[in-house]
Amino acid sequence: MIRRAWKWAWPVVLVIITTVAIGTAFWVQQGRIDAGAARYDNLSAKYDRLFTQYSRLYGDCAESTSCEPTAPAPEAIPGPQGSAGVAGPAGRDATEAQIAAAVRDYCDARLGCAGTPGVGAPGRDGDGKDGKDGQTIVGPSGPTGATGATGATGETGAPGAAGADGQPPLSWTYTDPLGIQYSCIRTDPFDPTAPTYSCAPTPIGAPQ
Incomplete structure (x- = not known):
C-alpha cells in the first residue's frame, strides 16, 4: 500500500x-x-x-x-496606419416587417413624419353636380325579443247579455227511506217548460 x-x-x-x-x-x-x-x-x-x-x-x-x-x-503627427481587417460576411437584406418597423419608429420620433404646411391660394367654389340619391337597404329582421312582463289588470268590462234558459236534466237518481235506489228519465213527449219524469227502481248490478 x-x-x-x-x-x-x-x-x-x-x-x-x-x-x-x-x-x-x-x-x-x-x-x-x-x-x-x-x-x-x-x-x-x-x-x-x-x-x-x-x-x-x-x-x-x-x-x-x-x-x-x-x-x-x-500639428498632430498621425500614427502609423493599421492593417485592413478581414472582410466580414455579406449581410442579409432587411425584411418588409423590419423596414416597416424602422419607418414607424422614425416617424414616431418626428411627430408622424408630417411635413410643413403648404402655402397656396385658397380654392374657389365651383358648381358641382348633385349626387345620386342613395338606395335604401332593408336589413334582415332581427331575432324575436324576449316576452315582456305581464301588464296590469285592466278595468272590469260591462255585463254581457243574458244567456239562454237552461234545460232540465236528462235523468237523475234518488234513494228512498228503505234504501231502494230509483232512476228517473224524461217522459215522452217531454216539455222543458213543464218537465215530467218516469222513475223506476234501479236494477241490481246496474251502473250507479
Whole structure:
C-alpha cells in the first residue's frame, strides 16, 4: 500500500509544481504588461501637456506684433496606419416587417413624419353636380325579443247579455227511506217548460 501511494504521489507533485510555475510566469508577465501600459499612459499625458503648451505659445507669438515664429506650426503627427481587417460576411437584406418597423419608429420620433404646411391660394367654389340619391337597404329582421312582463289588470268590462234558459236534466237518481235506489228519465213527449219524469227502481248490478 505504501509503494502504491508513492507511485501516485510524484505525478501529483509534478502537476502542482507545473501549475505554480505557469501561474507565477503569468503573474510576472501580467505585471510587466501593466507596468508598460502605465508608463505609456504617463508619457502620453506628458506629451499632451507639452503639445498644449507649445500650441498656446505659438498662437501667442503669431498674434503678437513684436514676435515672429520661426518654429514649425504645431500639428498632430498621425500614427502609423493599421492593417485592413478581414472582410466580414455579406449581410442579409432587411425584411418588409423590419423596414416597416424602422419607418414607424422614425416617424414616431418626428411627430408622424408630417411635413410643413403648404402655402397656396385658397380654392374657389365651383358648381358641382348633385349626387345620386342613395338606395335604401332593408336589413334582415332581427331575432324575436324576449316576452315582456305581464301588464296590469285592466278595468272590469260591462255585463254581457243574458244567456239562454237552461234545460232540465236528462235523468237523475234518488234513494228512498228503505234504501231502494230509483232512476228517473224524461217522459215522452217531454216539455222543458213543464218537465215530467218516469222513475223506476234501479236494477241490481246496474251502473250507479
